[in-house]
Amino acid sequence: MARLIKQRDLVLGKSPGSLVFIGNQKIDFTTLRIIDYNKSSLEELERLHFHDIPDISLDDNIRWLSIYGLHDTELIDDIGGYFTIHPLILEDIVNTGQRPKIEEYDDHVFVVIKIVRFNAEEQKVNSDQLSLLAGPDYLLSFHEQPIDVFKPLRERLRKPKSRLRENNVGYLLYAILDTVVDNYLAAIESLGGRIEDLEDMVLEDPDPEVLDRITKYKREINFLRKTIHPARDLVMRIGRLETGLILEPVIPFLKDLQDHMTQAEESLETYREMLTDQLNTYHTTVSYKLNDIMKVLTIFAAIFIPLTFIAGIYGTNFQYLPELQFKYSYFIFWAILILVALGMLRYFKKKGWL
């Protein structure tokens, strides 16, 4: 989990709307990827500079412009100028600590959402900010780094008769969000599998390593919750947009998306409760094990300390100690020791400690 609020001091006192990149620069160069498509044709381009991009060639074309890398604020400024985007939107795009949200403007919609991936090696969830700006015939996507989660989506787009090609920008926006939410579910499943693996370990072998993992996963689950929860609101509101972006046939797909979000949140809740239960079980099992340890100690101490005492008595050097002279004393002494030991054992058996 990254720091929650990033480099706040960079903007402290600055005028709102100032473009300052806040985040970790994850790639060296900003890349621009363009897909121009309509029902019959599709063209793909990749450029490094904004002024290298040609205008849309056909009237009914939809342009999907992906910007990978957000540290080049000058480029962002250029794009903002070209598409006349409000300075506060541009500030939100480069400030990667944004809360997921949707904002509706006259002819375009602005969406900020997080893409998450479960890093199996480090066992943690990584997140990147994805900003989307959907206009009547274009969709701009701003990514922190080149992510290939949209590869299957681009492939579906290349197929001439696909639903993506037959529909408007609103459907493309839906399809992107659907991919994002599918990745949420995949991340939750990966993390969840590891949490379920802990179940037995907690009861049988509660060592600090297990506690460490419970704590770690809890943090990741909380991070996912914080990331996903506002996205749900966003998905809910997308169906109620007043711009003509979302057409009638997309509505059932959006409801399906909402179902997935609900499922994601419920799974998170389940895993969260599971972790809380595991923590309680851990704690209780540790307490129980202590009893076990103490029983062993008490049994040993309570049996041998009295015996040692008895042996100690006949180790004294009193001049006149009658028992010592008697021939069978030593054997009687042993008999007493054994009787005491047996008495103790019986006592602990009765207590249920053996």
Place this chain on the structure above:
Amino acid sequence: MARLIKQRDLVLGKSPGSLVFIGNQKIDFTTLRIIDYNKSSLEELERLHFHDIPDISLDDNIRWLSIYGLHDTELIDDIGGYFTIHPLILEDIVNTGQRPKIEEYDDHVFVVIKIVRFNAEEQKVNSDQLSLLAGPDYLLSFHEQPIDVFKPLRERLRKPKSRLRENNVGYLLYAILDTVVDNYLAAIESLGGRIEDLEDMVLEDPDPEVLDRITKYKREINFLRKTIHPARDLVMRIGRLETGLILEPVIPFLKDLQDHMTQAEESLETYREMLTDQLNTYHTTVSYKLNDIMKVLTIFAAIFIPLTFIAGIYGTNFQYLPELQFKYSYFIFWAILILVALGMLRYFKKKGWL
């Protein structure tokens, strides 16, 4: 409890509406069972293939078509084509990880709900997905495996003057849901009985076996809660459907059903609190037992360690150790030992440890 999200990676990146069976295939062949009935007649059929099924013979007949086994996606596709069902509905039917829900369409209603059964042997709750599609004169039910929970329902249906025969598809839908909810209550009662049995064990004999069972039952209760809770919403909304499916006289029966759902949820809540209390009691009892163990250890140690020390002194080999020469030393020595022991016992009695 099964994995909560199943095989998500199978659909990652697929276009929404693709038919992919997600779940555990529980039977080999898909079976189709048909009941055609009206007030005066009833006909039953069982087929393996969809194209073997005859059309409805009489105009006022209601057809209840049950499909057991969901892995045969081709068959599901055929049925979907015949009844013109939206691809997203078909996807929900074969994806058995659905959340219970109700969706209203122009002339039919789609319901997803879970059937639960308490498996007494494994002491866990099993669940199967049941999808219902109710149209003006037909009801399709999609089951994961042949379940006999609807056997009493079919028998009531065979009786000529039964309420089922006198009413429309809406009443059949209600009757199926009523059976499902009755099974919820039965499962809760079975699980609840076992939870109540734990009550005394927790206080008297808190061993890890008990903790294991508390943890296990808690998981099952949570699973039931997750399963039943969205079903309640569903039952609430069924009375407010705008299709003409639910007729006036069915309303009081639906209210009765809602009461049962409320009762189910309250019982679950009660058992959940009971388990939380048991866990607390377990923990507290374990703590208390530790005190008990430590008291025994402390009493033994505190009595015999000083005595052993005294014996140790007279075991030393000092050349000049006056007490050793005196004739009654040994008896005085014993007197001191006994006095010390009695003093200790009195001290612990005062402390309330004996």
Place this chain on the structure above:
Amino acid sequence: MARLIKQRDLVLGKSPGSLVFIGNQKIDFTTLRIIDYNKSSLEELERLHFHDIPDISLDDNIRWLSIYGLHDTELIDDIGGYFTIHPLILEDIVNTGQRPKIEEYDDHVFVVIKIVRFNAEEQKVNSDQLSLLAGPDYLLSFHEQPIDVFKPLRERLRKPKSRLRENNVGYLLYAILDTVVDNYLAAIESLGGRIEDLEDMVLEDPDPEVLDRITKYKREINFLRKTIHPARDLVMRIGRLETGLILEPVIPFLKDLQDHMTQAEESLETYREMLTDQLNTYHTTVSYKLNDIMKVLTIFAAIFIPLTFIAGIYGTNFQYLPELQFKYSYFIFWAILILVALGMLRYFKKKGWL
């Protein structure tokens, strides 16, 4: 506390509205008690069979018919036929596991509520189901067993100028509910008194007996909460009935009743928090006592184990052990022992353990 869901398997698969008595049969015979009254006259009857009951003799008479004992489903069926009661209401009456509720019909109101009594001997709360059916000129009350909580009410009814005689069936209904709620408050007070008695015991003498009582009372408080909470809703809704049952002057009395319900719920909440606090205090006190025990053990062990070691050294049989020969060795030895012991005591005093 009784089982929460009773004999569910008796009705599993049965058609809704079937009359099956669910509960514990508490009396042998069902008894019928009738009070016919108006402003000027009052007549009382007691019968064993429904057909022995005469019709109401005067036009402005109000009839209060009490049925004690619900296992005679045939009788309930007869009454249902005579007063044309919906089969689902009859089912609710004989199924004593109902949730408190109010249902409004065209010309009558159906109320299910629980009567509770604190059984001082067993220290538990017993509850019985009371079903009320209030029509324009009659009130039917169905009880599980002959309960005398309504004795003072009947006596007030016998007084010619009492408010009960001057008002309609709605006021009688209010008066019955008022008695029920007064009994709630009395039960809470009885239980609460016992809970308050625990306060000091928890801090001073936390033994398993106290834990047992906390657990027990918590269960009873939860049972009361579950019983009383839905009744509050019922009382709230009774003032908003659209049947002409509740007349204007009864409204302030109903508000007073609502106040009592609120008071009952708040008291329950208070006692519940008190029990939770007691449990925490119990747990914390047990922990603290363990510290106390361990301090005693540690002090004894840490003082006498080193001393015993020193004594052990001079108990060795080394041929050449210089200290042993010296005449004052033994006294120096004692001096060392005492110094070590004093040093230890000082150390523990500094630690604050003495």
Place this chain on the structure above:
Amino acid sequence: MARLIKQRDLVLGKSPGSLVFIGNQKIDFTTLRIIDYNKSSLEELERLHFHDIPDISLDDNIRWLSIYGLHDTELIDDIGGYFTIHPLILEDIVNTGQRPKIEEYDDHVFVVIKIVRFNAEEQKVNSDQLSLLAGPDYLLSFHEQPIDVFKPLRERLRKPKSRLRENNVGYLLYAILDTVVDNYLAAIESLGGRIEDLEDMVLEDPDPEVLDRITKYKREINFLRKTIHPARDLVMRIGRLETGLILEPVIPFLKDLQDHMTQAEESLETYREMLTDQLNTYHTTVSYKLNDIMKVLTIFAAIFIPLTFIAGIYGTNFQYLPELQFKYSYFIFWAILILVALGMLRYFKKKGWL
């Protein structure tokens, strides 16, 4: 904290509206204090009997009649008759276990509220019931005992040009409530100061005395919360009364009063959380101290028990024990003892226990 429900059995089965004093009689005689005032004049009287009180002499006079002592139900009945008060209001006045509330009638308003005072000596919060009945030109206040919290208010009233004299009964009602709420804040501050004093003690010296105080203060805070919470609702509703009692210029003062109530509730919440945190800290500190104790025990035991064992070996009387004969044995023996001890110390240092 007093018993929450008082002498319920006194009224069990009584007709609602019966005047029975419920509470602890705190004074011997009921006293009546009258202040008649208008803009220009003010008259004060004190009487023991209601019939000794003269009628209001001037038309524009406002009468504030204070009744101290509620056990004289006959007097209350007289006053009820004179001002035509509903019997349920009179019942509420003498039953001092009322929940704070406000009730609006045609031309008067009835308010029940609690006055609290922090008793520094017993370190507990005492409360008395105050009932207010405000009509067009009179305000009746019913107190359990003569309380001097209204002394500053009376003094402000005696000043000719004060806001109290210039305004109507509604402002007097506000001023009384303002005094009550100021006393809430004062009580919270007193209690809060004591709670803040506990902060350091919990961490440094967690003994049962501290636990006792935490528990005690928690109870008092809960009592205050229960007392103050419904009063907030009351204050909120007073501004929305439909009687002409509250005039326009009083509205900002009422909003100020609401702010104070909110502040009181937030402070209570803060102190409550503080106590919960203290309890947790107490518990955790006690656990930690146990570790400390056990470390000391373990270090002592683990160092001296092996040493004692070694000494024990050379205390055996074996005929043939080669080491004993050797001249430097004793010194080698000591060297071994010291080496073992140093090894142990190092081991514990590595473990971080020293």
Place this chain on the structure above:
Amino acid sequence: MARLIKQRDLVLGKSPGSLVFIGNQKIDFTTLRIIDYNKSSLEELERLHFHDIPDISLDDNIRWLSIYGLHDTELIDDIGGYFTIHPLILEDIVNTGQRPKIEEYDDHVFVVIKIVRFNAEEQKVNSDQLSLLAGPDYLLSFHEQPIDVFKPLRERLRKPKSRLRENNVGYLLYAILDTVVDNYLAAIESLGGRIEDLEDMVLEDPDPEVLDRITKYKREINFLRKTIHPARDLVMRIGRLETGLILEPVIPFLKDLQDHMTQAEESLETYREMLTDQLNTYHTTVSYKLNDIMKVLTIFAAIFIPLTFIAGIYGTNFQYLPELQFKYSYFIFWAILILVALGMLRYFKKKGWL
């Protein structure tokens, strides 16, 4: 964290609206700072007395009058008289224990909010009350002490073409609140960084110092929460003011401000949960460490106590003790000791304690 309710007894019984300074006097002299500005010009002044301030010289000028130091109630009274401010507002300004709030009047808006700063040295959050009164062409700001958080704001104001200069008083009000909220985020980040640093320490080295810091930070987080939460409400309501203060173009900036507030609250919530988790982990780790300590003790005791006992037996002085005479007894004795020790070690290995 300062006392939550301050010097309540100073105002107990006083008439509402009396000017009494409640707070800690943080500076000696009250200072007045004036900025008069419009699109083209800007003038700055600093005065010690209110009557030294000239009237606004130009018609379209906006005056920002900052008052530093609130103990000079006479001055506050003068300003109140000049701007005709309601006495309750003046009371709120000098009483620094106010809850953040916004109040709307005919032609001006009154805002109370807290400025917070994280004091890195004392590791605590300090807060000062800031009161703002915004009229058509003036904004009064009342501060407890000269704070330089507004320095960057004043500098932006001095730039001729800045957004501040182009807009009305409403934008200045927004800009001040934006600065305040930015300071919230900075304080949260500072505190949060320290909380995140604790994460590892809790698991590895849970000593009372760590517990102390967790407790301390929890208190600070709670203090921030209490301070910030009502400010959110305030920010929400500022966009809905009916005075013409907030013009259309400022709305998106206010939404941005609301986003920041939401972000602040969510971060606080995250850190709060983190601290709770840390406390649990601390507690659980301490429990686990106790097990570790006890294992060491038990292993040492259980191995050496039996060995010492065996040695003790052969230290007895029985006349007839056959084993002692035998030549190889001592070596057999050692063999037995080693066997017992190895047996013990194996037993503990099997238990998993080694």
